[in-house]
Protein backbone atom coordinates (compact mmCIF):
# COMPACT_ATOMS: atom_id res chain seq x y z
CA UNK A 118 0.00 0.00 0.00
CA UNK A 119 2.59 2.49 1.03
CA UNK A 120 4.74 2.06 -2.05
CA UNK A 121 1.80 1.99 -4.40
CA UNK A 122 0.44 5.15 -2.84
CA UNK A 123 3.76 6.86 -3.16
CA UNK A 124 4.44 5.75 -6.71
CA UNK A 125 0.99 6.82 -7.71
CA UNK A 126 1.59 10.19 -6.21
CA UNK A 127 5.12 10.48 -7.51
CA UNK A 128 4.27 9.47 -11.05
CA UNK A 129 1.51 12.00 -11.11
CA UNK A 130 2.97 13.95 -13.99
CA UNK A 131 3.38 10.93 -16.23
CA UNK A 132 -0.02 9.57 -15.47
CA UNK A 133 -1.74 12.91 -15.77
CA UNK A 134 -0.28 13.28 -19.25
CA UNK A 135 -1.62 9.92 -20.39
CA UNK A 136 -4.75 10.40 -18.35
CA UNK A 137 -5.65 13.70 -19.91
CA UNK A 138 -4.62 12.52 -23.37
CA UNK A 139 -6.82 9.43 -23.22
CA UNK A 140 -9.68 11.42 -21.88
CA UNK A 141 -9.36 13.90 -24.73
CA UNK A 142 -9.15 11.15 -27.34
CA UNK A 143 -12.31 9.41 -26.16
CA UNK A 144 -14.27 12.62 -25.77
CA UNK A 145 -13.04 14.08 -29.03
CA UNK A 146 -14.35 11.31 -31.31
CA UNK A 147 -17.87 10.06 -31.41
CA UNK A 148 -17.68 9.87 -27.63
CA UNK A 149 -21.23 9.68 -26.42
CA UNK A 150 -22.40 8.87 -22.95
CA UNK A 151 -23.85 5.38 -22.77
CA UNK A 152 -27.46 5.19 -21.74
CA UNK A 153 -27.37 3.64 -18.27
CA UNK A 154 -29.20 0.35 -18.18
CA UNK A 155 -31.13 -0.50 -15.04
CA UNK A 156 -28.86 -3.47 -14.34
CA UNK A 157 -25.61 -1.56 -14.94
CA UNK A 158 -23.92 0.39 -12.17
CA UNK A 159 -23.28 4.02 -13.04
CA UNK A 160 -19.57 3.72 -13.78
CA UNK A 161 -17.95 1.61 -16.43
CA UNK A 162 -18.95 -1.80 -15.18
CA UNK A 163 -19.57 -3.20 -18.65
CA UNK A 164 -15.84 -3.05 -19.27
CA UNK A 165 -15.41 -6.59 -17.98
CA UNK A 166 -16.12 -8.11 -21.38
CA UNK A 167 -13.50 -5.93 -23.02
CA UNK A 168 -10.57 -6.02 -20.64
CA UNK A 169 -7.67 -8.13 -21.90
CA UNK A 170 -7.75 -11.82 -21.21
CA UNK A 171 -4.13 -11.80 -19.95
CA UNK A 172 -2.77 -11.04 -17.47
CA UNK A 173 -5.69 -12.08 -15.30
CA UNK A 174 -7.41 -9.21 -13.56
CA UNK A 175 -6.51 -8.66 -9.91
CA UNK A 176 -8.94 -10.20 -7.46
CA UNK A 177 -11.07 -7.58 -5.76
CA UNK A 178 -9.72 -6.26 -2.48
CA UNK A 179 -11.78 -4.98 0.41
CA UNK A 180 -11.89 -1.21 0.72
CA UNK A 181 -9.01 0.25 2.72
CA UNK A 182 -9.58 2.01 5.99
CA UNK A 183 -9.47 5.77 5.61
CA UNK A 184 -6.08 6.06 7.25
CA UNK A 185 -4.54 3.94 4.50
CA UNK A 186 -5.90 5.87 1.57
CA UNK A 187 -3.23 7.17 -0.83
CA UNK A 188 -1.82 10.50 0.27
CA UNK A 189 -2.52 13.79 -1.34
CA UNK A 190 0.40 15.29 -3.28
CA UNK A 191 1.08 17.61 -0.39
CA UNK A 192 1.59 14.80 2.09
CA UNK A 193 5.32 14.89 2.77
CA UNK A 194 6.68 11.39 3.05
CA UNK A 195 5.62 7.81 2.98
CA UNK A 196 7.94 4.81 3.32
CA UNK A 197 8.96 3.11 0.09
CA UNK A 198 9.35 -0.62 -0.18
CA UNK A 199 13.08 -1.46 -0.24
CA UNK A 200 14.68 -2.34 -3.56
CA UNK A 201 16.78 -5.15 -2.22
CA UNK A 202 15.98 -8.81 -2.98
CA UNK A 203 13.01 -10.50 -1.46
CA UNK A 204 14.90 -13.15 0.44
CA UNK A 205 16.31 -10.46 2.69
CA UNK A 206 14.32 -9.41 5.75
CA UNK A 207 11.32 -7.20 5.14
CA UNK A 208 8.97 -5.39 7.43
CA UNK A 209 5.49 -6.91 7.43
CA UNK A 210 3.61 -3.94 5.99
CA UNK A 211 5.64 -4.09 2.80
CA UNK A 212 3.76 -7.18 1.74
CA UNK A 213 0.39 -5.45 1.78
CA UNK A 214 -1.24 -5.31 -1.66
CA UNK A 215 -2.49 -1.95 -2.70
CA UNK A 216 -5.24 -2.46 -5.22
CA UNK A 217 -8.22 -0.35 -4.41
CA UNK A 218 -11.21 -2.61 -4.16
CA UNK A 219 -13.90 -3.42 -6.62
CA UNK A 220 -16.37 -2.34 -3.97
CA UNK A 221 -14.66 1.03 -3.78
CA UNK A 222 -15.16 1.42 -7.49
CA UNK A 223 -18.68 0.08 -7.50
CA UNK A 224 -19.80 2.36 -4.71
CA UNK A 225 -19.05 5.60 -6.39
CA UNK A 226 -22.60 6.56 -5.75
CA UNK A 227 -25.61 7.01 -7.93
CA UNK A 228 -24.53 10.48 -9.06
CA UNK A 229 -21.42 9.27 -10.89
CA UNK A 230 -21.01 10.72 -14.38
CA UNK A 231 -22.27 8.67 -17.32
CA UNK A 232 -19.60 6.64 -19.09
CA UNK A 233 -18.39 8.10 -22.36
CA UNK A 234 -17.24 5.69 -25.05
CA UNK A 235 -15.67 6.02 -28.46
CA UNK A 236 -15.56 3.54 -31.30
CA UNK A 237 -12.06 2.17 -31.85
CA UNK A 238 -11.18 3.07 -35.43
CA UNK A 239 -8.06 4.03 -37.40
CA UNK A 240 -8.21 7.64 -36.31
CA UNK A 241 -8.46 6.74 -32.66
CA UNK A 242 -5.63 4.23 -32.97
CA UNK A 243 -3.45 6.86 -34.58
CA UNK A 244 -4.21 9.28 -31.76
CA UNK A 245 -3.39 6.60 -29.22
CA UNK A 246 -0.07 5.93 -30.94
CA UNK A 247 0.79 9.61 -30.90
CA UNK A 248 -0.08 9.89 -27.24
CA UNK A 249 2.12 6.94 -26.32
CA UNK A 250 5.00 8.30 -28.38
CA UNK A 251 4.59 11.66 -26.66
CA UNK A 252 4.82 9.84 -23.32
CA UNK A 253 8.34 8.70 -24.30
CA UNK A 254 7.39 5.12 -24.97
CA UNK A 255 9.20 5.19 -28.30
CA UNK A 256 7.74 4.63 -31.74
CA UNK A 257 8.21 0.85 -31.99
CA UNK A 258 6.81 0.16 -28.56
CA UNK A 259 3.91 2.57 -29.04
CA UNK A 260 2.93 0.91 -32.32
CA UNK A 261 3.10 -2.58 -30.86
CA UNK A 262 1.15 -1.65 -27.75
CA UNK A 263 -1.57 0.05 -29.79
CA UNK A 264 -1.81 -2.88 -32.21
CA UNK A 265 -2.24 -5.28 -29.30
CA UNK A 266 -4.94 -3.10 -27.79
CA UNK A 267 -6.76 -3.01 -31.12
CA UNK A 268 -6.65 -6.75 -31.67
CA UNK A 269 -10.19 -8.12 -31.52
CA UNK A 270 -11.57 -4.77 -30.42
CA UNK A 271 -11.66 -2.85 -33.68
CA UNK A 272 -15.07 -1.23 -34.11
CA UNK A 273 -15.96 -1.68 -30.45
CA UNK A 274 -16.86 1.20 -28.21
CA UNK A 275 -14.38 1.76 -25.40
CA UNK A 276 -14.37 4.05 -22.39
CA UNK A 277 -11.33 5.83 -20.97
CA UNK A 278 -11.19 3.41 -18.07
CA UNK A 279 -11.31 0.43 -20.42
CA UNK A 280 -8.49 1.83 -22.53
CA UNK A 281 -6.43 2.51 -19.43
CA UNK A 282 -7.03 -1.04 -18.23
CA UNK A 283 -5.96 -2.45 -21.60
CA UNK A 284 -2.96 -0.15 -21.78
CA UNK A 285 -1.84 -0.96 -18.24
CA UNK A 286 -2.10 -4.68 -18.99
CA UNK A 287 -0.01 -4.27 -22.14
CA UNK A 288 2.63 -2.26 -20.30
CA UNK A 289 2.75 -4.71 -17.41
CA UNK A 290 3.15 -7.57 -19.89
CA UNK A 291 6.18 -5.87 -21.47
CA UNK A 292 7.70 -5.03 -18.10
CA UNK A 293 7.09 -8.32 -16.33
CA UNK A 294 10.16 -10.17 -17.69
CA UNK A 295 12.57 -7.37 -16.74
CA UNK A 296 11.36 -6.72 -13.20
CA UNK A 297 14.05 -8.43 -11.18
CA UNK A 298 15.67 -7.36 -7.93
CA UNK A 299 19.45 -7.11 -7.78
CA UNK A 300 20.59 -10.74 -7.62
CA UNK A 301 22.51 -11.60 -4.49
CA UNK A 302 25.18 -14.27 -4.73
CA UNK A 303 26.79 -16.20 -1.89
CA UNK A 304 30.13 -14.78 -3.07
CA UNK A 305 31.87 -12.43 -0.63
CA UNK A 306 32.38 -9.69 -1.38
CA UNK A 307 29.82 -9.40 -4.14
CA UNK A 308 31.19 -6.60 -6.28
CA UNK A 309 28.69 -4.16 -7.77
CA UNK A 310 30.12 -1.74 -10.30
CA UNK A 311 27.90 1.30 -10.74
CA UNK A 312 28.07 3.16 -14.05
CA UNK A 313 26.14 6.00 -15.67
CA UNK A 314 26.51 9.56 -16.88
CA UNK A 315 27.22 12.37 -14.44
CA UNK A 316 24.16 13.43 -12.57
CA UNK A 317 22.15 10.30 -13.36
CA UNK A 318 21.93 9.47 -9.67
CA UNK A 319 24.77 6.95 -9.19
CA UNK A 320 25.94 8.34 -5.86
CA UNK A 321 22.43 8.63 -4.49
CA UNK A 322 21.54 5.11 -5.64
CA UNK A 323 24.68 3.66 -4.05
CA UNK A 324 23.77 5.41 -0.80
CA UNK A 325 20.20 4.14 -0.90
CA UNK A 326 21.25 0.58 -1.74
CA UNK A 327 23.94 0.61 0.94
CA UNK A 328 21.38 1.74 3.48
CA UNK A 329 18.91 -0.98 2.52
CA UNK A 330 21.53 -3.72 2.58
CA UNK A 331 22.78 -2.49 5.95
CA UNK A 332 19.23 -2.55 7.29
CA UNK A 333 18.99 -6.14 6.06
CA UNK A 334 22.09 -7.03 8.08
CA UNK A 335 24.61 -7.05 5.24
CA UNK A 336 28.03 -5.46 5.59
CA UNK A 337 28.86 -3.07 2.80
CA UNK A 338 31.95 -1.19 1.62
CA UNK A 339 31.77 1.68 -0.89
CA UNK A 340 34.62 2.78 -3.16
CA UNK A 341 34.43 6.37 -4.39
CA UNK A 342 35.77 5.60 -7.84
CA UNK A 343 35.05 8.96 -9.46
CA UNK A 344 38.38 10.31 -8.28
CA UNK A 345 38.30 13.20 -10.74
CA UNK A 346 35.49 15.02 -8.98
CA UNK A 347 36.20 15.96 -5.38
CA UNK A 348 32.55 16.93 -4.95
CA UNK A 349 31.43 13.46 -6.03
CA UNK A 350 33.71 11.88 -3.42
CA UNK A 351 32.42 14.19 -0.70
CA UNK A 352 28.84 13.47 -1.65
CA UNK A 353 29.46 9.75 -1.46
CA UNK A 354 30.99 10.18 1.99
CA UNK A 355 27.83 11.95 3.13
CA UNK A 356 25.72 9.07 1.82
CA UNK A 357 28.09 6.54 3.41
CA UNK A 358 27.72 8.31 6.76
CA UNK A 359 23.96 8.28 6.45
CA UNK A 360 23.95 4.59 5.60
CA UNK A 361 26.58 3.76 8.24
CA UNK A 362 28.90 2.28 5.62
CA UNK A 363 32.65 2.90 5.15
CA UNK A 364 33.56 4.85 2.02
CA UNK A 365 37.05 4.35 0.65
CA UNK A 366 38.47 7.36 -1.15
CA UNK A 367 41.65 8.27 -2.97
CA UNK A 368 43.30 11.65 -3.64
CA UNK A 369 41.72 13.70 -6.41
CA UNK A 370 42.97 12.71 -9.82
CA UNK A 371 44.42 9.39 -8.68
CA UNK A 372 43.86 6.13 -10.52
CA UNK A 373 40.34 4.77 -9.87
CA UNK A 374 41.51 1.25 -10.64
CA UNK A 375 44.05 1.43 -7.86
CA UNK A 376 41.32 2.57 -5.45
CA UNK A 377 39.09 -0.27 -6.63
CA UNK A 378 41.92 -2.75 -6.03
CA UNK A 379 42.49 -1.43 -2.50
CA UNK A 380 38.76 -1.42 -1.81
CA UNK A 381 38.55 -5.04 -2.96
CA UNK A 382 41.34 -5.91 -0.53
CA UNK A 383 39.61 -4.08 2.32
CA UNK A 384 36.23 -5.69 1.56
CA UNK A 385 37.87 -9.14 1.47
CA UNK A 386 39.79 -8.52 4.68
CA UNK A 387 36.65 -7.27 6.42
CA UNK A 388 34.58 -10.17 5.11
CA UNK A 389 32.16 -7.64 3.65
CA UNK A 390 29.09 -8.94 1.85
CA UNK A 391 29.06 -6.22 -0.77
CA UNK A 392 31.49 -3.85 -2.38
CA UNK A 393 29.89 -1.06 -4.40
CA UNK A 394 32.19 0.83 -6.71
CA UNK A 395 31.16 4.26 -7.95
CA UNK A 396 32.64 5.31 -11.29
CA UNK A 397 33.05 8.42 -13.35
CA UNK A 398 30.41 9.27 -15.92
CA UNK A 399 32.26 11.52 -18.32
CA UNK A 400 30.92 10.54 -21.68
CA UNK A 401 32.68 13.49 -23.29
CA UNK A 402 35.71 11.30 -23.72
CA UNK A 403 34.41 7.84 -24.30
CA UNK A 404 37.75 6.22 -25.05
CA UNK A 405 39.13 7.37 -21.69
CA UNK A 406 36.05 6.26 -19.82
CA UNK A 407 36.06 2.90 -21.53
CA UNK A 408 39.71 2.39 -20.65
CA UNK A 409 39.06 3.50 -17.08
CA UNK A 410 36.18 1.06 -16.61
CA UNK A 411 38.10 -1.75 -18.32
CA UNK A 412 41.07 -1.15 -16.03
CA UNK A 413 38.90 -1.25 -12.92
CA UNK A 414 37.49 -4.58 -14.06
CA UNK A 415 40.98 -5.91 -14.86
CA UNK A 416 42.41 -5.13 -11.45
CA UNK A 417 39.52 -6.37 -9.37
CA UNK A 418 39.64 -9.62 -11.34
CA UNK A 419 43.13 -10.13 -10.00
CA UNK A 420 41.45 -10.66 -6.64
CA UNK A 421 38.29 -12.34 -7.91
CA UNK A 422 38.12 -13.54 -11.51
CA UNK A 423 34.29 -13.37 -11.44
CA UNK A 424 34.10 -9.73 -10.36
CA UNK A 425 32.25 -7.50 -10.91
CA UNK A 426 29.23 -9.67 -10.22
CA UNK A 427 26.82 -6.92 -11.22
CA UNK A 428 27.31 -3.86 -13.39
CA UNK A 429 24.46 -1.49 -12.69
CA UNK A 430 23.67 1.24 -15.15
CA UNK A 431 21.93 4.16 -13.45
CA UNK A 432 19.63 6.14 -15.75
CA UNK A 433 17.84 9.41 -15.16
CA UNK A 434 14.17 9.13 -16.18
CA UNK A 435 13.94 12.85 -16.87
CA UNK A 436 16.27 12.45 -19.87
CA UNK A 437 13.48 10.62 -21.71
CA UNK A 438 14.51 9.00 -24.97
CA UNK A 439 18.13 9.87 -24.30
CA UNK A 440 18.14 7.03 -21.77
CA UNK A 441 17.96 4.63 -24.73
CA UNK A 442 21.17 6.09 -26.18
CA UNK A 443 22.83 5.84 -22.80
CA UNK A 444 22.04 2.13 -22.56
CA UNK A 445 23.50 1.58 -26.01
CA UNK A 446 26.63 3.54 -25.15
CA UNK A 447 27.26 1.98 -21.76
CA UNK A 448 26.70 -1.51 -23.06
CA UNK A 449 29.69 -0.87 -25.30
CA UNK A 450 31.73 0.54 -22.41
CA UNK A 451 30.86 -2.04 -19.79
CA UNK A 452 29.10 -5.37 -19.44
CA UNK A 453 25.87 -3.87 -18.10
CA UNK A 454 23.90 -6.49 -16.17
CA UNK A 455 20.96 -4.41 -14.98
CA UNK A 456 19.36 -1.00 -14.72
CA UNK A 457 18.25 1.38 -12.02
CA UNK A 458 15.98 4.20 -13.19
CA UNK A 459 16.12 7.28 -10.98
CA UNK A 460 13.99 10.42 -10.73
CA UNK A 461 10.74 8.74 -11.73
CA UNK A 462 9.11 11.09 -9.28
CA UNK A 463 7.88 14.26 -10.80
CA UNK A 464 8.69 13.46 -14.42
CA UNK A 465 6.33 13.13 -17.34
CA UNK A 466 8.84 10.85 -19.07
CA UNK A 467 8.27 7.62 -17.16
CA UNK A 468 7.15 5.95 -20.39
CA UNK A 469 10.79 5.61 -21.42
CA UNK A 470 11.07 2.69 -19.02
CA UNK A 471 8.60 0.77 -21.19
CA UNK A 472 10.68 1.52 -24.28
CA UNK A 473 13.84 0.38 -22.45
CA UNK A 474 12.25 -2.87 -21.35
CA UNK A 475 10.87 -3.52 -24.82
CA UNK A 476 14.09 -2.71 -26.64
CA UNK A 477 16.86 -4.11 -24.42
CA UNK A 478 15.22 -6.56 -22.05
CA UNK A 479 17.79 -5.71 -19.37
CA UNK A 480 16.64 -6.38 -15.80
CA UNK A 481 15.29 -3.34 -14.01
CA UNK A 482 16.43 -3.81 -10.44
CA UNK A 483 15.03 -0.73 -8.79
CA UNK A 484 13.54 2.70 -9.34
CA UNK A 485 14.34 5.96 -7.61
CA UNK A 486 11.33 8.00 -6.55
CA UNK A 487 12.96 10.77 -4.55
CA UNK A 488 16.12 12.17 -3.07
CA UNK A 489 15.86 10.64 0.38
CA UNK A 490 17.67 7.54 1.56
CA UNK A 491 14.57 5.33 1.50
CA UNK A 492 13.40 6.51 -1.92
CA UNK A 493 14.56 3.44 -3.83
CA UNK A 494 11.96 0.79 -4.52
CA UNK A 495 11.88 -2.55 -6.31
CA UNK A 496 10.35 -2.36 -9.73
CA UNK A 497 6.81 -3.70 -9.78
CA UNK A 498 5.41 -3.84 -13.35
CA UNK A 499 1.74 -3.81 -12.44
CA UNK A 500 2.02 -0.96 -10.00
CA UNK A 501 4.14 0.96 -12.45
CA UNK A 502 1.70 0.35 -15.32
CA UNK A 503 -1.26 1.41 -13.19
CA UNK A 504 0.53 4.54 -12.04
CA UNK A 505 1.75 5.42 -15.53
CA UNK A 506 -1.63 5.05 -17.21
CA UNK A 507 -3.48 6.85 -14.47
CA UNK A 508 -5.48 3.72 -13.72
CA UNK A 509 -4.32 4.04 -10.13
CA UNK A 510 -5.73 7.53 -9.96
CA UNK A 511 -9.04 6.25 -11.29
CA UNK A 512 -9.16 3.48 -8.78
CA UNK A 513 -8.35 5.79 -5.93
CA UNK A 514 -11.18 8.10 -6.87
Ligand SMILES: Nc1nc2c(ncn2[C@@H]2O[C@H](COP(=O)(O)OP(=O)(O)OP(=O)(O)O)[C@@H](O)[C@H]2O)c(=O)[nH]1
Nearest residue numbers: 315316317318319320321349459460485486487488
Ligand atom coordinates in the same frame (compact mmCIF):
# COMPACT_ATOMS: atom_id res chain seq x y z
N1 LIG B 1 13.91 13.61 -7.48
C1 LIG B 1 14.92 12.71 -7.48
N2 LIG B 1 16.17 13.15 -7.47
C2 LIG B 1 17.17 12.23 -7.47
C3 LIG B 1 16.90 10.83 -7.50
N3 LIG B 1 18.10 10.20 -7.53
C4 LIG B 1 19.05 11.15 -7.51
N4 LIG B 1 18.49 12.38 -7.48
C5 LIG B 1 19.16 13.69 -7.47
O1 LIG B 1 19.89 13.83 -8.68
C6 LIG B 1 21.07 14.59 -8.47
C7 LIG B 1 22.26 13.82 -9.02
O2 LIG B 1 22.40 12.65 -8.28
P1 LIG B 1 23.82 12.02 -7.97
O3 LIG B 1 23.58 10.81 -7.17
O4 LIG B 1 24.75 13.02 -7.49
O5 LIG B 1 24.25 11.61 -9.43
P2 LIG B 1 25.66 11.02 -9.92
O6 LIG B 1 25.35 10.15 -11.08
O7 LIG B 1 26.39 10.42 -8.81
O8 LIG B 1 26.34 12.33 -10.42
P3 LIG B 1 27.88 12.70 -10.41
O9 LIG B 1 28.30 12.70 -8.97
O10 LIG B 1 27.86 14.05 -11.02
O11 LIG B 1 28.56 11.66 -11.22
C8 LIG B 1 21.13 14.85 -6.97
O12 LIG B 1 20.65 16.15 -6.73
C9 LIG B 1 20.19 13.81 -6.38
O13 LIG B 1 19.59 14.27 -5.18
C10 LIG B 1 15.51 10.40 -7.53
O14 LIG B 1 15.16 9.22 -7.59
N5 LIG B 1 14.58 11.40 -7.52
